Amino acid sequence: MGEDVIYSAGADEHGSKIYEKALEANQKPEEYIEKIVPVIKDSHALIGSEYTHFSRTNSKQHQEVATLLWKQMGEDIYKSKYSGWYCVGCEEFKTETEVKENNETCPDHNQAYQKIEEENYFFKLSKYQKQLEDLIESNEFEVVPGNRRKEILNVIKGGLVDLSISRPKKKLPWGIAVPGDSTQVMYVWFEALINYISLLGYPDGDEFKRFWPTNLQIVGKDNLRFHAAIYPAMLLSAKLPLLKRLFVHGHLTSGGKKMSKTIGNIVTTEQIVEKYGSDAFRYYFLRHVPSYDDGDFTWERFDAVYHGELANELGNGVQRVASMINRYQQGVIGTFENSGHDTSLYHEAVNSQQFDKALDWVWELVKSLNVYLEEQKPWQLAKEADQSHLQEVLASCVGDIMQIAELLTPFLPNTAATIQKIFKDGYVHNYSGVLFPRIEK
Ligand SMILES: [Zn+2]
Known part of the structure; x- marks a missing residue:
């Protein structure tokens, strides 16, 4: 802030x-x-x-x-x-x-x-x-x-x-x-x-x-x-x-029980970060452990959250938009603005230390990005050669993504920075990696 x-x-x-x-x-x-x-x-x-x-x-x-x-x-x-x-x-x-x-x-x-x-x-x-x-x-x-x-x-x-x-x-x-x-x-x-x-x-x-x-x-x-x-x-x-x-x-x-050597259910930060990265660690514990209450960790649940929310909803959404701009517009986004969705609920949540609620709110934007893609079907517009409408739709997606990245900065700093790099200065930049690659169990 x-x-x-x-x-x-x-x-x-x-x-x-x-x-x-x-x-x-x-x-x-x-x-x-x-x-x-x-x-x-x-x-x-x-x-x-x-x-x-x-x-x-x-x-x-x-x-x-x-x-x-x-x-x-x-x-x-x-x-x-x-x-x-x-x-x-x-x-x-x-x-x-x-x-x-x-x-x-x-x-x-x-x-x-x-x-x-x-x-x-x-x-x-x-x-x-x-x-x-x-x-x-x-x-x-x-x-x-x-x-x-x-x-x-x-x-x-x-x-x-x-x-x-x-x-x-x-x-x-x-x-x-x-x-x-x-x-x-x-x-x-x-x-x-x-x-x-x-x-x-x-x-x-x-x-x-x-x-x-x-x-x-x-x-x-x-x-x-x-x-x-x-x-x-x-x-x-x-x-x-x-x-x-x-x-x-x-x-x-851990698995509904207090972590203990006797039960053998101790999980360390190193183990999680090594496998899934620090942003995924932060995401899980900030969103899926209620800020105002106790929370639970299991590898199954962590894995499901990682693949379902981070890889599919966020990672895929971002990558679909980037690759369509590459394919249909040779990487040119054109002019776009960060979407100005009203963030007062997000700030209210952060200011009252309800980090789970803040991320819930950001995730509404992530989900609506995916819904918007399905509704607007840019691939259809490309087939119909409706260039100006296509560009408008994709630019609006980038605007949403950039606002999502901004709001994610305190929560997922690496991911936010990567997203901002991909869509910098009106072009899609070559990005060789994948946001949240699939991880074998
Ligand atoms: Zn004691």
């Missing part, structure tokens, strides 16, 4: 999980994270995901800002005894009820909860309960979609208890030191949430002044409590404006 943006990805590098993994690998945590970060960056590159900033919580800048924020929140931080449960996989303190319900084992990590008894620093989360409730209810702080908004409101109304935000260094030496107390390190989640301001150069960096508060943050539904309650409360405590919107996406299953 032509706007200047910061889009940040990142890695949170502290906490028990990283520390234990590093020990297992016989490495220092500092060494271990240097191996993890490239893996995260590669996974972005693999699907053509670009970012302007990559935030690392072990960076000096982040550590300084986390220390500063801790001091700024000083009034709301106190020391007390913590007695309760912790899951290293979740990096989260658990309530007695939750632990009992799950028979003392975290269902997400198949790991027994640890009983913890220690002196920690606490953040007065309870103090912000009413304020958070009002901010979310008034949509001053938007939580999208509505069912997640409702879920977090229920959590908040059910009562927020103060949060332990540090661990004894004796038990966990890997983390950012608590200012003024060298025996404690900050709880990983507490400081990781601060990365959103540290990456902008808080407190006086130009980017912070220009881009804060952020318009949109995207998290998985397992992160709801951290991002929709704890994080905004921290910002309130530090007297900073809140993010404007939090978009919470669902989770993926």
